[in-house]
Amino acid sequence: MGFAYFPDTEEDIRAMLSRIGVASLDALYSDVPCDVLFKGEFDIPDAMSEMEVRRRFSELASRNTALTVFCGAGAYDHYSPAVIQSVISRSEFLTSYTPYQAEVSQGTLRYIFEFQSMMAGLTDMDCSNASMYDGPTSAAEAAMMSVACSRRKNKVLLSEALFPHVLQVVETYCRYHGTETCVIPMKDGVTDIAAIEAALASGNVAGIMVPGINRFGIIEDLTGLAGAVHDSGALLIMYSDPSSLAVIRTPGEWGADIVCGDAQTLGIPLNFGGPYLGFLCCRKEFVRKMPGRIVGETVDAGGKRCYVLTLQAREQHIRREKATSNICSNQSLMALYVTVYLSLMGPQGLKRVNGLSYGGAHYLHSELLRTGLFEDPFGKPFLKEFALRSAIPAGRLQKALLDRGIFGALSCGEDLVSFCVTENRTKEEADRLVDAVLSCSSKS
């Protein structure tokens, strides 16, 4: 029976076996011990035609509930312009490998160079790598990078104001890697800078990681932090939302040395958690300790401008057991998403995205406070995400919203729930959320 992905005909198979000098396909496995050859039937479905596959997926999709998303917590419902899907569907991008052969990979290499330029520009750093898996793993790599940059220091301080899933991934990596981590408790919903300064005094600190926007959506005021960190000889690592950097003070302006985070906010759909896009940027003095691929500009034999993977002496395939990171590939196609997104948005578009998100979030924030069922526990500046103390238990509140097709009020601490508003949300949707809250409270 023919199968669309296999071109071999019986005649082809016979001809090829004959060239090889074996009698059958089974004979190609004569080097495998008999008892490990699988002779049973695989417990997977029968082969499906394309139409049947399509039907199966529409059935599966019908078992999901489409919700209006008023929740962030590390994954944001920003708008993805139509151009992106069109560009990333180009087979030449989609079906290529890592650009090892530069002469036939200038497309990939050039957009990665553009990506690096844009990420360095947004974060106000000198350099960026070609991308990482996701935000939390980029944070883990940044933590290990700070250890690699230091001389024999082995501890990384982590602000408790980072998202919990980021902390967990960094702690997991560091535990196996042999890097000591120490979580510095928050104070009033933000990073406790005085406590970090005190912890620095204990010595052995290679890096300090703090969020730009924290787990409660608060924009952190890091005044004075970089000076204290640098005086102690450690590196300042910031975990940032790159979308926000069109309007909020940049890691470069705060004095950060390494910046990591998730660029999902730059045009990548929610995708149920992945693929997203970790990024890693740094000051130029640390570039040779940066993990991952890096693309650089050069010229070809005829003097034409071209691009190559460069500074590869840092990488796992050269260093093997001496490597400080095992990352091999990047998430190249997701970097293309972001590059196309930022090309379309430009500085003004990205400001507009932030303005719309800020406006919507502040509207919802004040409408929720007006219900009298919430209070703002910290009263600090935020952009698109915020946490409120709720009089209604988080579980009941979330359920009431789900009944109206809304996903929001994510529990983020005792009595605390968080909301997020992006440019994708309308006033009607925000009003519907507030209505749902009110009807939930009147039932109690």
Next chain:
Amino acid sequence: MKYYDKLIFELSKDGRTGYSLPENRWPDKEDGLPDVLKRTSSADLPQVSEPDVVRHYVNLSDMNFGVDTGFYPLGSCTMKYNPKINEEMSSYHGFAGLHPLQPADTVQGALQIYGELSGWLCALTGMSAFTLNPFAGAHGELTGLMIMRSYHISRGDSGRTRIIVPDSAHGTNPASAAVCGLEVVQVKSTAEGLIDIEDLKPLLDDTVAGIMMTNPNTLGLFEKEIHEIEECVHAAGGLLYYDGANMNALLGKVRPGDMGFDIMHLNLHKTFSTPHGGGGPGAGPVGVAGRLEHLLPEPVVTLSPETGKYVISGQPQGAGRISGFMGNFGVLIKAYAYILSLGKQNVRNVGPYSVLAANYVKESLKDSYKLPIPSLCKHEFVFDGLAKANTGDNGTEVTTLDVAKRLLDYGFHAPTIYFPLLFHQSIMIEPTETESKETLDAFIDAMEKIAGEAVSSPSILKEAPHNTPVSRPDETLAATHPVLTFRQRKSSDNRS
């Protein structure tokens, strides 16, 4: 392919707009933020219209070679055809619009994909359970080694800090081990290219956590002594890790679980047809034997027998958390669709057809290229350069690099070169099961012509490629004078 010499920044003009966003009618504006929290510098983003953006990236794509462009025999990368239906299913809004923290009740369809795909991977590999959270092969390796270390530590056996890695292994193996805090001990290969069991045995003691094996190995050879290796490592208290980079050779024919492996990863972007995307996103699911199931990283997805519903939960005893959410779900969808299309009927032919193609190319070219190990190969094989050493016009030998570059002129992607490190002139060729005999014949023909050119006109090879958008790049310049961003480029222009 044609050369196009623009960066998006060079199309920028102040005042151009490529976005289409609603007017901001909200009462509060972001300029209400305190000054200390505001950005003051420029973000250095281009200002380009939508049609200019589209044309720019289409022009860039025209300088790229993909599997859809032509034959891509990159060894150990399994550049098979990437079915189009998979892409369409992956971008369904019914999945792409789901938030990862939505309550399980609202994402039962997505969790069913996760759960069923895990089960099918178990069936195809003989493992007991899979996590689909790892993002890539190297990430899978790291996750698998974390599980291995957790296993020993959970049994109070904390002195097992060394890991055995063959000298033919992919570079990620020792690197993953180092990141996981393990000391790497290298085991040698025999002249036949297999693990040297006599070299292995003395290494096995109570400090060994386990062994990482790729089977077939990077020479494309099946490790025939797998039973003896398995017995020795297990007897010494170690675990066996299976690097699934070369699983395509065995798919439908041999299961790592049946060979006694305890932990393994798969590369869905190799064996299960998801596109490589120029270097990602991939997916590197990790499978384990039953006694390690409780050590899988969190979150885990399970089907509740009571309710018949899928649930997401933590894993208190587990190896930890290695990803923000539940892996590259969009990639998992593509592998799920691929398995549905293959079904139990066609999956049996994936390995055999890929092995058939590799042996056919190997046998066809073994007179023109040096074949250091002449035995039956699996899905890939390695030549050690040209059969006859030839000297180019400038007095230097015609190398594997020259052969690879010349292949680009003939319209083929180059094989993997200078890997494995066991030979000086390695050319590693993996054709995959989705290439027709005609394509393989055309490749064989080109390789033979190149071998001929190496004798008759070596300078054609030394100066290749000739027909690509750019010729050989100056990699030394790139590394010694790094220009890594457009901003650096502008400032270096100013200097000159």
